Amino acid sequence: MRKLVTEKKFLAIAFLLIALGVFVGWGRVHRVGADINSTYEKLKVLTDVLAIVERNYVEPVNVSNLIHGAINGMLETLDPHSNFMSPDVFKEMQTETRGSFGGVGFEITIRDKVLTVVAPIEDTPAFRAGIQSGDQILRINGKSTKDMNLMDAVKLMRGPQGTQVTITIMRQGFTEPKDITLTRATIPIRSVRSRMLEEGYGYIKINQFIEKTHADMKTALSKLESKEGTLKGLILDLRNDPGGLLEQAVKVADEFLEAGLIVYTEGRVEGQKMKFYAQKKAKEHDYPLIVLVNAGSASAAEIVAGALQDHGRAVILGTPTFGKGSVQTIIPLEDGSAIRLTTARYYTPNGRSIQAQGIVPDIIVADLMPESRRAAPPRLMREKDLEHHLKGEEEKTVPGKTPEKILDKPKKGEVVVSPERQEDPPLERALELLKTWQILNKIVKQKAA
Secondary structure, eight states: OHHHHHHHHHHHHHHHHHHHBEEOTTOOEEOOOSOHHHHHHHHHHHHHHHHHHHHHSSSOOOHHHHHHHHHHHHHHTTOTTOEEEOHHHHHHHHHHHHTEEEEOOEEEEEETTEEEEEEEOTTSHHHHTTOOTTOEEEEETTEEOTTOOHHHHHHHHOOOTTOEEEEEEEOTTOSSOEEEEEEOEEEEOOOEEEEEEETTEEEEEEOOBOTTHHHHHHHHHHHHHHHSSSOSEEEEEOTTOOOBOHHHHHHHHHTTOSSSEEEEEEESSGGGOOEEEOOOOSSOOOSOEEEEEOTTOOTHHHHHHHHHHHTTOSEEEESOOOOOOEEEEEEEOTTSOEEEEEEEEEEOTTOOBOTTTOOOOSEEOOOOOOGGGOSSOOOOOOGGGSTTOOOOHHHHHSTTOOTTGGGGSOOTTOOOOOTTTOSSHHHHHHHHHHHHHHHHHHHHHHHHO
């Protein structure tokens, strides 16, 4: 009798997942055109395993944990960005997109089955401790991360401000793993930072796209434009920006475009085919714009860079971006948990797929890490390096070809600022280009006169 109840409970949950099928942003549900009877026959194996484990395992088991584990395992077979969130993790995720969370301050992913840092968040405990992109996290508080999923790792590293967490990392150039103890802090995701580099030349850094990013950027623009009258040029820094909310990326790109397509998505069903356009604005920012990117620029950051590049509105400078061009839809479940499911791909206005290819800058200039953080050459990591990643268009059409491999290093003839001369070559190069832009414009106007 107990077995029958357990099987009915599991089948009910399984049916709910099947019925969800492919879920879209408006909450509409589409039935998958699969043979339901055949699917139920396969699910019978799962219910049998659940009953066997519940009845025979050496200690009593929590059925809810088993079911959550089965769901998580199911989603992990899809791609690196589809996963299950327990109720507490889902709640933390919602808090994070609103602007703050308690933790250490870096983005992580799974690479070659190892927990790996994508990028540290600027001005956080992790950043100040010298955590680098590509660092492998082997243990968290002594617990091995082998076979640990992303959500469990995040849960271990999050915590109240002032408490400590020790992570064991391995880095290219290390002879043995190193323990680093970090004191957790409330990580206020200060999404936007700005300053005047020189008279007439502004700088805006977007660290992550959260609910208030566009509003904060507009405030920063107003201050920069009012300080010196009219800006001669602006540098928009999207380096190590892991992405965030799609709507904010669209608004940021729209701020610099007068009209036209910003980004569009393609999925399996009609409801996932969305297009986002620039809107006419009362005030245009008509000064030259340079966007800085690197391998840590992902998702929403790539949408902004791709749109501005396709419209010829900005010069993109730096190194090829991460290549995360897939759409994740958050689907809440009735017990307070949720699943994050990849439902579509992003494309730039000119129809370029971002997935596993990224945005290639117009001008290649490599980042230079400060001396205090230059323990070893950074191990570049991108979407195409992740296990089970969603294949990009070029990967699908040209089997065996690895796109962009040569772009990790500058091409012959491309300008790279000498590391000995500059602490931040991309930023210095961008400022130099903006000044040149102004000089050339003056020459053209004088010739015309």
